[in-house]
Amino acid sequence: MNSLIPFDKGGIDGFPQLSRENVEPNADIYETPEAYVLSLDMPGARKEGISVTVEKGVLQVEADVADHHDKQAKILLQELSTASYARKFALGEGVDMTSVDAHYQDGILTIKLFKKPAIKPRTITIN
Numbered sequence: 001m002n003s004l005i006p007f008d009k010g011g012i013d014g015f016p017q018l019s020r021e022n023v024e025p026n027a028d029i030y031e032t033p034e035a036y037v038l039s040l041d042m043p044g045a046r047k048e049g050i051s052v053t054v055e056k057g058v059l060q061v062e063a064d065v066a067d068h069h070d071k072q073a074k075i076l077l078q079e080l081s082t083a084s085y086a087r088k089f090a091l092g093e094g095v096d097m098t099s100v101d102a103h104y105q106d107g108i109l110t111i112k113l114f115k116k117p118a119i120k121p122r123t124i125t126i127n
Helices: none
Strands: 027-031 034-041 045-053 058-065 084-090 095-105 108-115
Touching: 034 084, 045 095, 045 108, 058 108
Parallel strands: none
Antiparallel strands: 027 034, 034 108, 045 058, 058 084, 095 108
């Protein structure tokens, strides 16, 4: 028996391996006075492999997660996900489709969807 097999798994034969599939990443959405902010949990994704598009009122996010092991290695146990991420969000009319900012750090993709000027709160000075 190989010493790298976790004791609670009882060996390799018949042990299910994770398959590559599309997963909807968990999301938080909140609003600031200037923008709607969307944070997506995408562990294992690389910044270069993330695609964010806005078209016809739909925000689409996709990312691939690469295998974490050497291609020549014999897999004995695979629990780290290699799933691809994919999720779509419908955008309301208050979003400025031309003003979107995205930032990826520590497995979290943060997207700011700036509001159109007409719906931003304004303070009116009283003369």
